[in-house]
Each structure stands twice: as structure tokens, then as C-alpha cells.
Amino acid sequence: MEQINWYPGHMKKTRELIAANLKMVDVVCELLDARIPLSSRNPIINDLIINKRRIVVLNKSDLADPAITALWKDHFRRESDDVLVMNSVIGSGVKELLKSLERIRDSRNEGQVRKRPLRLMIVGVPNVGKSSLINRLTGKKGARTGNKPGVTRGKQWLNLGADIQLLDTPGILWPKFEDPQTGLNLAFCGSVKDETMDLADLALALITRLSERHYALLEERYHLKNPTDTPLETMEAIAGSRGYLLSGGRIDYERTARTVLDEFRSGTLGRVTLEYPSSDQH
Numbered sequence: 001m002e003q004i005n006w007y008p009g010h011m012k013k014t015r016e017l018i019a020a021n022l023k024m025v026d027v028v029c030e031l032l033d034a035r036i037p038l039s040s041r042n043p044i045i046n047d048l049i050i051n052k053r054r055i056v057v058l059n060k061s062d063l064a065d066p067a068i069t070a071l072w073k074d075h076f077r078r079e080s081d082d083v084l085v086m087n088s089v090i091g092s093g094v095k096e097l098l099k100s101l102e103r104i105r106d107s108r109n110e111g112q113v114r115k116r117p118l119r120l121m122i123v124g125v126p127n128v129g130k131s132s133l134i135n136r137l138t139g140k141k142g143a144r145t146g147n148k149p150g151v152t153r154g155k156q157w158l159n160l161g162a163d164i165q166l167l168d169t170p171g172i173l174w175p176k177f178e179d180p181q182t183g184l185n186l187a188f189c190g191s192v193k194d195e196t197m198d199l200a201d202l203a204l205a206l207i208t209r210l211s212e213r214h215y216a217l218l219e220e221r222y223h224l225k226n227p228t229d230t231p232l233e234t235m236e237a238i239a240g241s242r243g244y245l246l247s248g249g250r251i252d253y254e255r256t257a258r259t260v261l262d263e264f265r266s267g268t269l270g271r272v273t274l275e276y277p278s279s280d281q282h
């Protein structure tokens, strides 16, 4: 997992670096986590990529509720003509991305004497799947085009097809961390260091959240019998049904927490989206 300690000076430098890279590209591919599209969005992204063609990618769609992902797709269509649903590990959605890029390339070059290559960069907060997507896009053959005049030293362009070039280093933006709900969403999805919070508290918060709309998933997975249980009682029932007990029959909260978090993050519990587009934004 990619972990970065963000501090104001680092954020300022990152912002400047990305702004400089943006000058060299025609298209920005913004990766979001389909389970938490708003929480996984960098707070300044809209200011940064003003006047740039943007492709919004809802990644990790295999872990999200497909019906809600469809709603998010409509939502983000208000910002971009190209909104794609992706699983960057197995590569679903990658073909569509290349098609979008070809279409944008051709429309830009239409009627032009000199056909210019389309250049793009991938941006997103840590762990959203940027490296996985770059690997998928380039495969083993990720041919580097080398430095060319006008390109900042050290930058490498990877050929993705005829006249489509990808900047080899993605823009890693800081996550939102002002509001506690966003922080929890990122933590539930495994996008922030687990060591920064108590695992049992985090799992209890997740169980609380899942109990609101997805109690049936917990009920089925852990053979629960009392839907009226409090979240803490539910956690204890999970420990009971799994036999996660310590000497003297005490509940092993740590192990129970680890299991619930792992099974949520891996999608074993089911495909769950934690954020819904609000209907009052139309």
C-alpha cells in the first residue's frame, strides 16, 4: 500500500508538480474509488484541471454496487463526457478508455495538417489503482518514447497506441482529511494507514455503517440471528460465530475487527457502495 505523510509543504510541491505536468498533457484521467467517489476525490482537483479535457474513471467497480455505480456514472457525466467504469486489476474498462482516447485524438486532429499525438496523465489519491491501470495500459510492452525537446527532463512517455502517449508517473494527490466521515470512508476502504486508528473502533464503525443499509450481508456472512442487536452486540456475535475467543472465553475483538475489515475490503462480504449521489444536485 502506498502511504504518504502529507504536510502543507509537500502538498504545495505536489500541486506545483502536477500543475507543471498538466501543461504537457491534453487529457487528465481522474481515478476515483467507485465505493466512495466523493471521499476518494482530491479536494483541489477541480481547481487544478480547469480547462482540461477530463476522463473520470470509477475504479474498483468490482467491489462496488453496480446499480449505484450507474447512478454515479450519470452524476459525473455532468462534469465529463467520458465517464468509465473500471477494474484496473483485471483490465475491464480499459478498452473503453482507449476508445475514448482515440475519439478525442481524432476530433482534435480533424482538419489539422499536422497530426499531434494525444498526451494524457493519470491522477488520483493513493491506492485508488493508478499503478494497476498504468500496468494494464502498457502491459509488458510499455514502450518508452524517451525524452524529447520540450519535455521536462526525466519525464517518460509511454506509447498506448497510434499517437496516444501516457506520462509514466501518475499524479499522486492527497486525500481529503478534513472531515471525519470522509476519513472513515477512506479507512473502511483501506486507503489510509490502519495503524493510525484503533482497529476494533474502526471495525465497529464499519459494522455500524453496514447495519444501516446492508445488515443482510452481515447476517448472511456471519450467521447472525438478532437483527435488533446494537453494533457492538453484532460484533460480539460475529466473534462468537467465528469462535474468535481468547483464554477464559473473552472476545478477541482484534481478530474479529481484522476479519470484518478484510472481508469488506476484499469484497467477500459483498459489493457495497458507501456513498450515494445526492438527488438534490440535479
Ligand SMILES: Nc1nc2c(ncn2[C@@H]2O[C@H](COP(=O)(O)OP(=O)(O)O)[C@@H](O)[C@H]2O)c(=O)[nH]1
Pocket (backbone or CB within 6 Å): 002, 059, 060, 061, 062, 063, 086, 087, 088, 089, 090, 124, 125, 126, 127, 128, 129, 130, 131, 132, 133
Ligand atoms: N478489487 C480491485 N482492486 C484494485 C483495483 N485497482 C487497484 N486495486 C488494488 O488496490 C491496491 C492499490 O492499487 P495501486 O494500483 O497500487 O494504487 P495506486 O496507489 O493508485 O497506484 C492494490 O492492492 C491493487 O491490487 C480494482 O479495480 N479492483
Ligand SMILES: [Mg+2]
Pocket (backbone or CB within 6 Å): 002, 130, 131, 132
Ligand atoms: Mg502507485
